[in-house]
Amino acid sequence: MSDPIHISSEALSVTVAAMGAELQSLRLNDAELLWQGDPAWWNGRAPLLFPIVGLARDDKLAFAGDVFHMPKHGFARRTLFDLAAADDTSCRHVLRDSTATRACFPFAFELAAIHRVEGATLTEAVEITNRDLRPMPFGFGFHPAFNLPPAGASGSAAVTLSNGGAPALARLRDGLLGADRLPSPFTMGHLDITPDLFEDDALIFPDGAGDALTLTFETGPRLHFTFENLPNLAIWQKVGAPFLCIEPWHGTAGAHGGSAQMADRPWTVILDPGDTARFAWSVTAQG
Template structure:
């Protein structure tokens, strides 16, 4: 059975499951809960880690060095038990290390470490990928946290995404779960987007580039969450139609392109990590009243 690790400081309390090293809750000291609760009526995820692919592969098959491997949407990490390797009152680290089972679907020796840290009203999450193989290792990686919409205490109020850089990044959509490369006009105006459920009838809104390294999710006259991203150039926003949450997803890697085949190395923004090297990716979320 998965175990829960609890971190706490004077402003925030979080819990992380050993299954997928997935964040389970984010609660302020006044009792406000900000993370989606995983109600399976809509979606049983809360904040899965996406590795070694982001999104879908054609027929759930990726090709590596010319060989096919079965790979479900968003990869294998979210379905694996991680080992708790370090823990204190305000930080912890979980580790997934390759084994015969993982290598049957992803033929590399690797480790994936997830570190959670609390500092005042900020949660920081870092993923470190190490290639322990003899050859370069292709992968995508991403975060998929879901936050309440409406935010606590902001029922009936307009909610917004505001990009730090004030940009108007082009929009991409999915076709059958795969990336449609047709560029659509940006839904942002001077970095501002008012959220509406109709935006997600066609699945996620994906911004391959230009969304920048930070944004604020906020409600009129209510609380806000500020996000900062590290080494995560892609952004997606997603809601299960009718569900009371919004996913704010920073990625390095995206779904396979529609009609382009299953090769992992050819997916947009795939990382090719040299043998023996480690790469870090992360995001922070700061809760503001």
């Protein structure tokens, strides 16, 4: 089957590329919701972040006594996946360890990325299996970007947390997670999206943002998100850019002033040999 893969429901049309198993298009009744990667702002669309989220100090990551070069957000987003299965409404891409991956991540693994549409809902799930004989430490995150506003919507944007919370804000220092926790920009779960929010880079909420939120505009569709096994949330845009990233993670950038050890990074997953960890997000277009 050719690359990219196209799947659809009665409401949604989705395109997924083999490179990075990355979502390329999400159209609601032929209106594009997903950012299309204009390099004048940011050329990503919805990369998968593995085996780290964010930066390692000096791009160096340690596993016990061995140190490896690790690029920002890991290598999965720039690695070709194999298509394992596809039908009209779903597709499954798989990445397995190779000589190239073991040069920076010394573990045997399998990462399966599954995209599925049903009605007005897209679900993207990732299942990571430890094929090694040792416990495998890693971080994982999703990084989808949405047009601001998407086609069919207009006016300013707002994010509303389903838990009504006001999670503490963390900021990056030199690309690494700062230790300070700042007052929340949310008020009773509500945040108006304005360019000044991102003058100091992404808004990062290490915990407390909950497992669901809604992105709304003055008019047009509402996008409702749910998250599975993704305790960390970031919201990001280039200042003034016409997109907004909703990024659920399990793992963050390395701690500022912290260890280079992968196992010491905040919210690192330690997966036992033979075990599989699942992470997923879904978005439903409403109205």
